Amino acid sequence: MKVSELGEFGLIELLAKIVGQPKGKQVLIGIGDDAACWRTGVSTQIATSDSLIQDIHFTLSTTTWRELGWKALAVNLSDIAAMGGLPQYTLVSLGLPGDIEVASVAELYEGIEELARLFDVSIVGGDSVGAPVVMVSLAVVGKAQKNQSVLTRSAAVPGELIAVTGYLGASAAGLAILQGVLELYLKDEETVGTLREAHLRPHPRVVEGQALARHGVKAAIDLSDGLVGDLGRLCKASGVGARLFTSQIPVHPLVRNSFGGDAIQLALSGGEDYELLFTARSEVIDRVRGAIACPVTVIGETVAEPEMVKVIDEHGNELSVEKAGWEHFVKGR
Amino acid sequence: MKVSELGEFGLIELLAKIVGQPKGKQVLIGIGDDAACWRTGVSTQIATSDSLIQDIHFTLSTTTWRELGWKALAVNLSDIAAMGGLPQYTLVSLGLPGDIEVASVAELYEGIEELARLFDVSIVGGDSVGAPVVMVSLAVVGKAQKNQSVLTRSAAVPGELIAVTGYLGASAAGLAILQGVLELYLKDEETVGTLREAHLRPHPRVVEGQALARHGVKAAIDLSDGLVGDLGRLCKASGVGARLFTSQIPVHPLVRNSFGGDAIQLALSGGEDYELLFTARSEVIDRVRGAIACPVTVIGETVAEPEMVKVIDEHGNELSVEKAGWEHFVKGR
Numbered sequence: 322m323k324v325s326e327l328g329e330f331g332l333i334e335l336l337a338k339i340v341g342q343p344k345g346k347q348v349l350i351g352i353g354d355d356a357a358c359w360r361t362g363v364s365t366q367i368a369t370s371d372s373l374i375q376d377i378h379f380t381l382s383t384t385t386w387r388e389l390g391w392k393a394l395a396v397n398l399s400d401i402a403a404m405g406g407l408p409q410y411t412l413v414s415l416g417l418p419g420d421i422e423v424a425s426v427a428e429l430y431e432g433i434e435e436l437a438r439l440f441d442v443s444i445v446g447g448d449s450v451g452a453p454v455v456m457v458s459l460a461v462v463g464k465a466q467k468n469q470s471v472l473t474r475s476a477a478v479p480g481e482l483i484a485v486t487g488y489l490g491a492s493a494a495g496l497a498i499l500q501g502v503l504e505l506y507l508k509d510e511e512t513v514g515t516l517r518e519a520h521l522r523p524h525p526r527v528v529e530g531q532a533l534a535r536h537g538v539k540a541a542i543d544l545s546d547g548l549v550g551d552l553g554r555l556c557k558a559s560g561v562g563a564r565l566f567t568s569q570i571p572v573h574p575l576v577r578n579s580f581g582g583d584a585i586q587l588a589l590s591g592g593e594d595y596e597l598l599f600t601a602r603s604e605v606i607d608r609v610r611g612a613i614a615c616p617v618t619v620i621g622e623t624v625a626e627p628e629m630v631k632v633i634d635e636h637g638n639e640l641s642v643e644k645a646g647w648e649h650f651v652k653g654r
Numbered sequence: 655m656k657v658s659e660l661g662e663f664g665l666i667e668l669l670a671k672i673v674g675q676p677k678g679k680q681v682l683i684g685i686g687d688d689a690a691c692w693r694t695g696v697s698t699q700i701a702t703s704d705s706l707i708q709d710i711h712f713t714l715s716t717t718t719w720r721e722l723g724w725k726a727l728a729v730n731l732s733d734i735a736a737m738g739g740l741p742q743y744t745l746v747s748l749g750l751p752g753d754i755e756v757a758s759v760a761e762l763y764e765g766i767e768e769l770a771r772l773f774d775v776s777i778v779g780g781d782s783v784g785a786p787v788v789m790v791s792l793a794v795v796g797k798a799q800k801n802q803s804v805l806t807r808s809a810a811v812p813g814e815l816i817a818v819t820g821y822l823g824a825s826a827a828g829l830a831i832l833q834g835v836l837e838l839y840l841k842d843e844e845t846v847g848t849l850r851e852a853h854l855r856p857h858p859r860v861v862e863g864q865a866l867a868r869h870g871v872k873a874a875i876d877l878s879d880g881l882v883g884d885l886g887r888l889c890k891a892s893g894v895g896a897r898l899f900t901s902q903i904p905v906h907p908l909v910r911n912s913f914g915g916d917a918i919q920l921a922l923s924g925g926e927d928y929e930l931l932f933t934a935r936s937e938v939i940d941r942v943r944g945a946i947a948c949p950v951t952v953i954g955e956t957v958a959e960p961e962m963v964k965v966i967d968e969h970g971n972e973l974s975v976e977k978a979g980w981e982h983f984v985k986g987r
Contacts, residue, residue, distance in 0.1 A: 324759060324782075325752030332759060332782040336746065339763045340777045348743075348776050357778030359743060361797075362696035369779060370703075370745040370793050377749075377784045410681075410692060412703040413669065414791050419658030426657060426665060430672045443681050444673045445690035446702060449657075449665040451710045454786055458747050460703050460793035464694075 330554070353558065354474050355403035355543055358465070365465035369400040375454035383499040386425045388521040390432025393457040396545065398440060398525035399595040401463045403543035405472040405534025408463040408527060410445045411437060416452025429457070440527050469534045472599070476539035477559035481600040483621040486529050486613070488573035489548060493591020494580060495520030505579040512575050519573070523595040529613045533599055536608040541599035547592035552621075553630050555598065562629035565621040567640060589632065663887070686891065687807050688736035688876055691798070698798035702733040708787035716832040719758045721854040723765025726790040729878065731773060731858035732928040734796045736876035738805040738867025741796040741860060743778045744770060749785025762790070773860050802867045805932070809872035810892035814933040816954040819862050819946070821906035822881060826924020827913060828853030838912040845908050852906070856928040862946045866932055869941040874932035880925035885954075886963050888931065895962035898954040900973060922965065 324332065337352040349365060350358040356369035373379055373393050384392075394411060401408040413433060417426065426449075437444055442461070465471050495516035497503035505512065526543070533541055542555045549565070556563050572588040580587060600623050601609070610617045632640040657665065670685040682698060683691040689702035706712055706726050717725075727744060734741040746766060750759065759782075770777055775794070798804050828849035830836035838845065859876070866874055875888045882898070889896050905921040913920060933956050934942070943950045965973040 322756045323752060324750050324754045324756055327756050329782050332748075332750075332756070333780055335756065335760060336763050336777070336780040336782075339760060339767055340780075348778055351776070351778050352780050357743065357745065359776075359778065361694055361699075364695060366694075366699075366795070368743065368745055368793070368795060370747045370791070371781055372747050372749060372783055372789075372791060374749055374783055374785045374789075376786070410690065410701065412690065412701055412793055414703045414705050414793075415665075416705060416707055416789060417657050417665075419656060421657045423655045423657055423660050423665070423668065427668060427672060430669050434672055443684070443692075444669070445681055445684050445692065447666055447669040447673075447685050448704055449662050449669075450705055450707055452707045452787075452789065453709070456705075456707075456749060456785065456789060456791075458703070458705060458789075458791040460701070460745055460747075462699070462701060462795060 350471070350473060355400040356406070358404065358471055365471060366462060367401055367404050367406040367464060367471065368460065368462045369397055370458065370460035371396045371400065372456055372458035374456045381455070384521055386428035387432035389457060390429040391436045391522050393459050394433045394436045395523045395525050395595065397459045397461040398527055399543040399545065401461055402525050402527045402530035403472060403541050403597060405469065405530045405541070406463045406465050407531065408440055408442050408461050410443050410462045412446035412460045413444060414458040415449040416456035417449055418453060418455065419451060421455065466531055466534060472530065472534055472538060472541035474540065474542050474555045474558035477555060477561050477600040477623050479561050479623050479625040481623045482603055482606055482619045483552070483563060483565065483598065483600050483623060484606050484617050484619045485571065485596055485598050486526050486617055487594070487596040487615050488571045489544070489594050489596060490576040490584060490588035490591050491516050491519035491573040492523060492593040493587040494573070494576045503580060503583060506581060512579055515575055520593065523593065525595055526597045529615060530597055532612045533597065533609055536612055537605045538599050538601045538609065541597050544594045544596045544598055545592060547590040548598070549589050549630060549632060551598060556630055557628050560627045562624040562626035563621055564624060565630065565632045567632060568635040569618065569620045571616060571618040683804070683806060688733040691737065691804055698804060699795060700734055700737050700739040700797060700804065701793065701795045702730055703791065703793035704729050704733065705789055705791035707789045714788070717854055719761035720765035722790060723762040724769045724855050726792050727766045727769045728856045728858050728928065730792045730794040731860055732876040732878065734794055735858050735860045735863035736805060736874050736930060738802065738863045738874070739796045739798050740864065741773055741775050741794050743776050743795045745779035745793045746777060747791040748782040749789035750782055751786060751788065752784060754788065799864055799867060805863065805867055805871060805874035807873065807875050807888045807891035810888060810894050810933040810956050812894050812956050812958040814956045815936055815939055815952045816885070816896060816898065816931065816933050816956060817939050817950050817952045818904065818929055818931050819859050819950055820927070820929040820948050821904045822877070822927050822929060823909040823917060823921035823924050824849050824852035824906040825856060825926040826920040827909045836913060836916060839914060845912055848908055853926065856926065858928055859930045862948060863930055865945045866930065866942055869945055870938045871932050871934045871942065874930050877927045877929045877931055878925060880923040881931065882922050882963060882965060884931055889963055890961050893960045895957040895959040896954055897957060898963065898965045900965060901968040902951065902953045904949060904951040
């Protein structure tokens, strides 16, 4: 079987199978969550790594070098955010064709540094190697908040509410604009700029993730691959099912205004919003609402049937979702 | 200026300049050493990341998937070894073309797992993304030995001896055989097999690095880019110079026997031996010799003139070294 047939998530499961359960020791969370966790003497360390590859995840015709650097760190910080952790250190591993301008690489570094500074993350290591295309691979190490356990994908239980931070669909809409595959109804410059920025300079919900952990949330995942796909992964890890109500989904206002009937699909399966999806009882969600500045919207509920994710439209009918998530090996994407 | 003109090490210096000195906090060693170090509550954490890119660092026509996995971890463990640390956790980030067989990826994972088991390293995370060529990017996190400081590139002082673990030149000889660019005098299968293995399955000196730190060594670097180049980097970081005596260099016996006049060049500038180069006073080196199983050979001495590395042949003449180190962006390599 080819990698393209098995897909990214199948490969991760394969790796988990080969590696097996971490043997006792200090590993709290191994392969299969947003980030790995292990215990040191006094604290819980959290680590994650993620790569952006030219012409798979970005194209230099629409992405500036500075934006690329920002985003490469952002996707990793979002994984730490999904654990409710504090990011602290990052290692930068670059693959670069020889004909790239040094000034471009400097801008890339500056983009990483710009976001790192916002969250007090130190860039502690870097290596550069030759490569046929640009690849930016970052690892981020951090820690759990003091006396707080981390958020995991596997902690959801039936009968909880499902909630999400912020608005959805803006990143996918921005990508659609960059790729010229979807037309806007209202093509004003401000809308284009905002949606483009949502795709190229996502803001990881680091502070919000920490607040979730402090206020009693146990289960969370970040929305990198699309709402339905990521919710499916959380459900699978927790052994629960979910009902998702499209009428409650906080579609980004600019997406709703500009993409009409496509808006809900962009929000359901577009991906790369880097918002946090979490489950909790209603009183916990109320506490979270009081603690963080961004919108928190209840969009569904967990149910006992394992792994069954149903998307219900405003008439109570089950909706078919075109694309369950972003699969990097699938052709044409 | 193009990346190919500035080179890998120039880029790392550029990154260090943009990032600046880590602001106070816990960072002990940032960009520019074999690995980064920071202090947590009770211990010193060490972290490094390194990537192998298809057709830059390896070709699938001569490297098995299992060997590729082994080596991708080995090069990272070697960086931890050069700090005298204990590797503990690794994150695996893969870039894969869609037409790769899943069975091949499984072998790659098994190669990583095989070496990880030898050093009790846990594979705690993994992600896979699409890519035009195979890229294997690993990050390794570990810690310093209890009550021991780490080895650094910057701790050498004038008047120390320069020593190296093991034998040199076997990896470069193996590569030359794989590439068919150098002829062996004696082409017996065992020699070919041993040299090939030296290149494809290097054994990182993790245990030896820890012994160096325990027995009073302060300055070390791992030999990834070639003896002369890596010694130059250690000297630059320490603000010292060095005299290297070719007659004392422990050229691998099979390389000496099979490559005649090319043998010393392979040992001086071939690279990828993943031995440890370190400096210390003679009594410290004696203690190290008593503590580790592999050969420890004195090959030169540090001098006060900053950054001047002189290579002296058996007649006392200064030798010109064809290639100071492995520069990944230099064309033709």
